[in-house]
Amino acid sequence: MSDRIGDRLLRAVCLAASLLVAIVLVEIAVQLLTGALPAIRRFGPGFVTGTHWRPNFDTFGAATLLFGTLVSSVMALALATPIGISIGLYLSLLAPRSVRDVVGPLVEMLAAIPSVIVGLWGILVLAPIVQGHIEPVLHGALGFLPVFGSPQTTGSSIFTAGLVLTIMVVPIIASVSRDIFMTVPRDVQDAAAALGATRWETVRGVVLPSTASGIVATSVLALGRALGEAIAVTQVIGAGNAIHGSLFATGDTLASRIANQFPGVTTELHKASLFYLALILLVIGLVTNLLAQQIVKRFAQNRSFAV
Amino acid sequence: MSTAVAAEFDPTGPLVASGNLRRRRAVNRFAEAIATGAALLAVAVLAIMVGAVAVRGAAALNLDFLTHAPRVPGEVGGGIAPAIVGTAIIVGVATLVAMPLGVLVALYLTEFAPPRVAGPIRLTLDLLNGLPSIVIGLFVFGLLVSGRHQSGFAGAVCLAIIMVPLIARSSQEMLLLVPRPMRDAADALGVRRWRTVLTVVLPAAAGGIVTGTVLAIARAAGETAPLIFTTSIFADKTSFDVFGTALPNIPTEIYTLSQQDDPTGITKAWGAALVLVVFILLTNIAARALLARSQRRLTQ
Numbered sequence: 001m002s003d004r005i006g007d008r009l010l011r012a013v014c015l016a017a018s019l020l021v022a023i024v025l026v027e028i029a030v031q032l033l034t035g036a037l038p039a040i041r042r043f044g045p046g047f048v049t050g051t052h053w054r055p056n057f058d059t060f061g062a063a064t065l066l067f068g069t070l071v072s073s074v075m076a077l078a079l080a081t082p083i084g085i086s087i088g089l090y091l092s093l094l095a096p097r098s099v100r101d102v103v104g105p106l107v108e109m110l111a112a113i114p115s116v117i118v119g120l121w122g123i124l125v126l127a128p129i130v131q132g133h134i135e136p137v138l139h140g141a142l143g144f145l146p147v148f149g150s151p152q153t154t155g156s157s158i159f160t161a162g163l164v165l166t167i168m169v170v171p172i173i174a175s176v177s178r179d180i181f182m183t184v185p186r187d188v189q190d191a192a193a194a195l196g197a198t199r200w201e202t203v204r205g206v207v208l209p210s211t212a213s214g215i216v217a218t219s220v221l222a223l224g225r226a227l228g229e230a231i232a233v234t235q236v237i238g239a240g241n242a243i244h245g246s247l248f249a250t251g252d253t254l255a256s257r258i259a260n261q262f263p264g265v266t267t268e269l270h271k272a273s274l275f276y277l278a279l280i281l282l283v284i285g286l287v288t289n290l291l292a293q294q295i296v297k298r299f300a301q302n303r304s305f306a307v
Numbered sequence: 308m309s310t311a312v313a314a315e316f317d318p319t320g321p322l323v324a325s326g327n328l329r330r331r332r333a334v335n336r337f338a339e340a341i342a343t344g345a346a347l348l349a350v351a352v353l354a355i356m357v358g359a360v361a362v363r364g365a366a367a368l369n370l371d372f373l374t375h376a377p378r379v380p381g382e383v384g385g386g387i388a389p390a391i392v393g394t395a396i397i398v399g400v401a402t403l404v405a406m407p408l409g410v411l412v413a414l415y416l417t418e419f420a421p422p423r424v425a426g427p428i429r430l431t432l433d434l435l436n437g438l439p440s441i442v443i444g445l446f447v448f449g450l451l452v453s454g455r456h457q458s459g460f461a462g463a464v465c466l467a468i469i470m471v472p473l474i475a476r477s478s479q480e481m482l483l484l485v486p487r488p489m490r491d492a493a494d495a496l497g498v499r500r501w502r503t504v505l506t507v508v509l510p511a512a513a514g515g516i517v518t519g520t521v522l523a524i525a526r527a528a529g530e531t532a533p534l535i536f537t538t539s540i541f542a543d544k545t546s547f548d549v550f551g552t553a554l555p556n557i558p559t560e561i562y563t564l565s566q567q568d569d570p571t572g573i574t575k576a577w578g579a580a581l582v583l584v585v586f587i588l589l590t591n592i593a594a595r596a597l598l599a600r601s602q603r604r605l606t607q
Contacts, residue, residue: 003499010501014415017408021471022431028442031449086345094342103346105595110353112591114529116558117580120565121356124573167352174349198335221437228439230532235565255441255532262445262536278445282438289437293430 032282035275038268047276053241053257055266060273062280067243068251072158072233073226075247076165081219083166084173089203091174092181093189104178111171119235122164123156127236130163131155135248149246156238159247161256164232169222176221180214181207217292224288228281230255254281357584364581367574373582377543377575387579389545393554397459397538398528400549401466406520408467409474410509413516416475417482418504436472443468444533457538459546459554465533470523477519481512484605514601521594525587531558539563557583 033040039047043060050061091104135151142148184207192202208215230253238250239260252260254277265271372386412432416425443465451461485508493503509516534556541553548554557579564576 003502006501007499010504011415011419014411014419017411018415018420018428020408021412021435021475022428024468025431025435027450028438028446031446032442035445035449035453083345083348086342087349090342090346094339095346103350105592106353107346107349109588109591110349110356112525112529112587113353113356114531114558114583114587116529116531116561116565117360117584118356120561120576120580121359123565125359167356170349198331200335200338201331203338224437228441230439230441231562235562255439258441258445259532259535262448263539275445275449278442282442285438285442286434289434293433 029282032275032279036272036279039272039276042269043273043276047273048280051243055261055270058267058269060269060276062254062277064241064243065252065254065257065277066280068158068161068237068240069227069253069255071247071251072161072165072237072253073223075159075162076169076226077219077223079162079166080169080173080222084170084218084222085177085215087170087174088177088181089207091178093199093203093207104175107171107174110167111175115168115229115232116235118164118168119232122160122232122236126163127155127160129155130157130160135159139248146245147247149244149248151248152238152250154238154250156236156250157248158237158240158244158251161233161237161251161253162247164236165226165229168229168232169226172225173218173222176218177211177215180211180218184210213295213298217295220288220292220295224285224292227253227284227288228255230259234259254278254284357588360577360580360584363574363577364579364584367578368581372575372578376545387557387560387575387582389541389543389555390557390560390579391582392545392547393459393538393541394528394556394558396547396549397462397534397554397556398466398524400460400463401470401527402520402524404463405467405470405474405523409471409520409523410478410516412471412475413478413482414504414509416479418500418508432472432475435468436476439532440465440469440530441532444536447533448536452537457536457540457553458551459538459549462534462538462554462556463549465537466527466530469530469533470520470527473523473526474516474520477522478512478516481515481519481601481605482508484515484602485511486605511605514604515598518594518598518601521590521597525590525594528590529558529583529587531562534559535562 039060043050047060047062048066049063050059051063052059052061053064054060087107091100091107095103131151131154135148135155135157138148139150143150188206188210189202192206197205233253234256237252237256239252239256240250241252242249244251258274258277258281261270262274265274373391374388375386376389377386412428416428420428447461447465447468451458451464489507489511490503493507498507538553538556539559541555543555546552546554561576561579561583564572564579
């Protein structure tokens with residue numbers, strides 16, 4: 001008798017815990033929606049395209065922030081994806097076991113460094129180097145492109161934020177893509193080698209095509225991480241308030257605007273607008289996650305070989 | 308060798324790479340060099356960053372720094388003892404909330420849930436894990452802080468929400484490693500499910516569950532974004548009052564100091580960063596070593 005109660009009880013407790021997790025997720029959405037309601041009533045969907053953010057005049061719009069978020073994250077992804085995939089290839093196919101067992105954990109350590117410390121390093125060590133050396137060189141060589149405008153005085157820029165995000169995203173892409181490359185069966189690689197393919201040709205002809213969906217999904221997940229990162233970006237992006245063509249100008253992202261202004265919020269509408277930004281972040285976070293899952297699911301079936 | 312020579316093939320000639328093969332080998336070497344270089348770059352960035360924190364942090368570090376409260380702003384000396392205690396309390400409370408929850412969810416997924424239910428729950432965990440931590444911070448602000456006051460507990464709830472999906476995921480992986488025959492043997496002896504779970508399955512996976520939790524702690528200890536909304540307005544005094552007041556903590560301390568232009572504050576920020584980095588790297592290394600051991604034990 002007590003056994004039957006025990007069974008039911010444990011099952012019920014476990015189920016309750018699982019339900020609680022689901023409730024938290026729903027409650028997050030509800031809470032943000034409630035918080036953002038005054039701003040939604042006032043600005044509606046036009047909030048997304050409004051370019052002015054003036055707390056003193058009760059005017060709020062997210063366009064500059066969306067721009068900053070998108071540009072810094074896309075830049076980070078453009079740099080981090082090739083680097084991360086290269087590291088994944090090195091760790092899974094190239095490195096001897098002894099090296100792999102050291103370098104692999106080191107790359108994961110990089111992911112474990114808290115964002116506030118990456119940001120501290122970014123603003124005090126990286127930003128001066130970027131401002132004094134990297135930006136002038138890029139401006140000198142590629143200055144005819146408007147994205148490489150003249151360097152600013154501080155080194156706080158969307159460019160620096162992009163670099164910091166790159167550092168934070170590379171280890172994620174590297175370790176996940178390594179795990180994906182590890183799943184490519186040895187036989188298929190051996191077959192390519194037996195046909196006379198060099199290691200690179202095996203990678204290009206066999207490994208990359210058969211893992212493409214997983215790699216794309218990884219990049220989408222990494223993009224989600226970059227879009228939502230708040231602290232490190234806040235420290236280096238310079239809290240700009242306008243859309244600039246140049247990467248070397250200051251800017252701001254959705255998350256960094258919240259981190260910057262929420263503690264010193266002035267009016268109810270200001271607060272609601274910051275909640276509105278968080279709501280946009282929530283939607284972005286959910287969409288990137290679901291998209292990544294869909295990509296994996298869609299391509300898992302027509303993978304080019306059955307394992 | 309030129310392509311003209313390769314065209315008229317001489318079967319008696321020595322076996323040397325023709326132009327085409329040489330090109331393919333060069334491309335291969337180039338690709339390998341890039342991959343190796345990328346790995347070196349990542350390790351170098353880690354070394355540079357940890358090195359910078361170590362060198363600049365060491366200048367601030369001494370026994371006073373770890374055991375004393377801060378002095379009045381501008382005065383030299385004083386330390387981050389209240390922040391260390393506060394972080395320990397916040398992370399401790401978060402672990403007390405998150406660990407049972409995470410393990411129970413993992414148990415439900417591996418031992419009880421029908422596939423129809425397990426799918427959505429797994430999806431929920433993934434979505435929760437993918438949320439920006441600042442969003443979680445605003446959520447807890449609206450739930451616990453708005454209309455009341457900041458508290459260490461509100462910060463702990465933020466960290467717990469971040470930790471639950473991590474703990475559930477790693478626990479689930481460890482529970483799946485527990486060999487089927489162990490469950491079958493218990494079934495064959497007529498042991499009820501709940502006794503099997505509590506006395507056979509959980510103990511077998513305990514090592515892995517603990518290390519998964521330790522990794523989650525390492526992740527949570529450095530989280531800053533949610534804490535600046537929930538436990539950042541504090542008196543710089545050591546406090547144990549979890550519900551009553553905001554508790555000082557290392558991440559917000561570093562963040563606040565890095566936003567100011569006070570050189571003594573910056574030195575202090577580096578010192579606090581060093582303390583945090585050392586804690587996180589050590590827990591990571593220890594957890595990985597333990598994890599490898601318990602996985603070996605289970606899969607043997």
